[in-house]
Amino acid sequence: MNAKIDYTLHLADTTLILSQRNSEWCGHGPILEQDIAITNISLDLIGQARNFYQYAAKLIGNTDEDKIAYLRTEREFKNLLLAEQPNGDWGQTILRQYFFSQYQYLLYQQLQNSKDEQLAAIAAKAIKETSYHLRWSGEWVIRLGEGTDESHQRMLNAVNELWGYTGEMFIPATYESPVVKENTGVSVDSLKQPWLEKVKTIFEEATITVPEKVFMHSGGKEGKHTEHLGFILTELQYMQRAYPNSEW
Amino acid sequence: MITHSTDKKLIYSYLEEIKDPEVPVLSITDLGIVRDVILNNDEPEVIITPTYTGCPAMDMIAAGIKMVLTSHGYKNVKVTSVLSPVWTTDWMSEEGKRKLKEYGIAPPNPKQQVCNENLFAPNETVQCPHCNSYHTHRISEFGSTACKALYQCDDCKEPFDYFKCH
Missing domain, CATH: 3.30.300.130 (Fe-S cluster assembly (FSCA))
Known part of the structure; x- marks a missing residue:
């Protein structure tokens, strides 16, 4: 049961943190339609996070989604390191979203067959939204990659910044083996090859080379984060910390 | 009582x-x-x-x-x-779709056309709720709320929301 709770929190935390990151673009997008697009994606992700948190709260008992999101410290967060990386420029945000959506699409395809009915239902509901995110971010990677010299260079910089955080998605955390064994969770190692193949196809169209032999960071899924998460939580949790139990 | x-x-x-x-x-x-x-x-x-x-x-x-x-x-x-x-948008009643159109929002097409992962898929053909033309194009897949996409009519030139297939 503990493994299932941790696994559900991992799914929740990753979507919450990426949602929080994307929401930083609100009012700052390069053009209005794209500002709306990235904040819509943010909203979808926070919706998914809420579903996972509500389910985790039920499994834990005697708590609720807000307490879990607002009152845990960074070492308790189990999100992917990729999700907490800074927005950088538009290209970096797009690439982070693309890497993630490509992974999440493959993940949800399998999670919707989970033996756990609630996890399966959340995935089945969310995968349609993920397909929107995947199309949108994938198209932008291509558009920027084979766009102007400037946009191409920015995509190369983005790949340089983010590639080292992609390996973690496919390394199972300690709580993942039990949930995979009981067919409630997805075996992430099996997603690596299909993910890489999809990325290669997109990168080829975007005239970007897939990096090789890059050191891969990991630890986020086990609560060991980059320096960025603390700052995100400081902002995200401020109201509940300053005014405990406040609601609106 | x-x-x-x-x-x-x-x-x-x-x-x-x-x-x-x-x-x-x-x-x-x-x-x-x-x-x-x-x-x-x-x-x-x-x-x-x-x-x-x-x-x-x-x-x-x-x-x-x-x-x-x-x-x-x-x-x-x-x-x-x-x-x-x-x-899915199939759960929406016909009455609901009629009301949407009257309100100026194009109702969801009866059959999902683009809910897949393929990039640069052709735009879904959507009828303009104002002049009924099918000569329209998509401005953005994301709109003012999660359920809508933004379109524009090439005949009457009016922009409009499309309650996207889901």
């Missing part, structure tokens, strides 16, 4: 009064998000399902259901949200 026949039909007719706060011409029954009404000793439980995962209207809708049914004399109204089976 309030007396009422506690049958489901009556409760459904009360639920008609509750509108989607983001598309106020649509009632929640038009939207097709009311899955069931269960009566336990005259205390109703309304089962609803969200349209989009992150739809912020769901909390307001749940509060609306409680308020409306309470005002009709029901006690301990319970609202339960279920995710499965997944809501």
Whole structure:
């Protein structure tokens, strides 16, 4: 049961943190339609996070989604390191979203067959939204990659910044083996090859080379984060910390 | 003393009064998000399902259901949200689609056309709710709310929202 709770929190935390990151673009997008697009994606992700948190709260008992999101410290967060990386420029945000959506699409395809009915239902509901995110971010990677010299260079910089955080998605955390064994969770190692193949196809169209032999960071899924998460939580949790139990 | 026949039909007719706060011409029954009404000793439980995962209207809708049914004399109204089976735009009533069009929002096409992962898929053909032309193009797949995309008519030039297939 503990493994299932941790696994559900991992799914929740990753979507919450990426949602929080994307929401930083609100009012700052390069053009209005794209500002709306990235904040819509943010909203979808926070919706998914809420579903996972509500389910985790039920499994834990005697708590609720807000307490879990607002009152845990960074070492308790189990999100992917990729999700907490800074927005950088538009290209970096797009690439982070693309890497993630490509992974999440493959993940949800399998999670919707989970033996756990609630996890399966959340995935089945969310995968349609993920397909929107995947199309949108994938198209932008291509558009920027084979766009102007400037946009191409920015995509190369983005790949340089983010590639080292992609390996973690496919390394199972300690709580993942039990949930995979009981067919409630997805075996992430099996997603690596299909993910890489999809990325290669997109990168080829975007005239970007897939990096090789890059050191891969990991630890986020086990609560060991980059320096960025603390700052995100400081902002995200401020109201509940300053005014405990406040609601609106 | 309030007396009422506690049958489901009556409760459904009360639920008609509750509108989607983001598309106020649509009632929640038009939207097709009311899955069931269960009566336990005259205390109703309304089962609803969200349209989009992150739809912020769901909390307001749940509060609306409680308020409306309470005002009709029901006690301990319970609202339960279920995710499965997944809501799709097929659950929307024909009446709902007609109301949407009248309101200036193109209703979802009867068959999903672009809900897959392929990039640069051709735009879905959407009829302009103002002049009925099919000569339209998509401006953005994301619109003012999670359920809408932004289109423009090439004939009457009006921009319009499209309640996208889901």
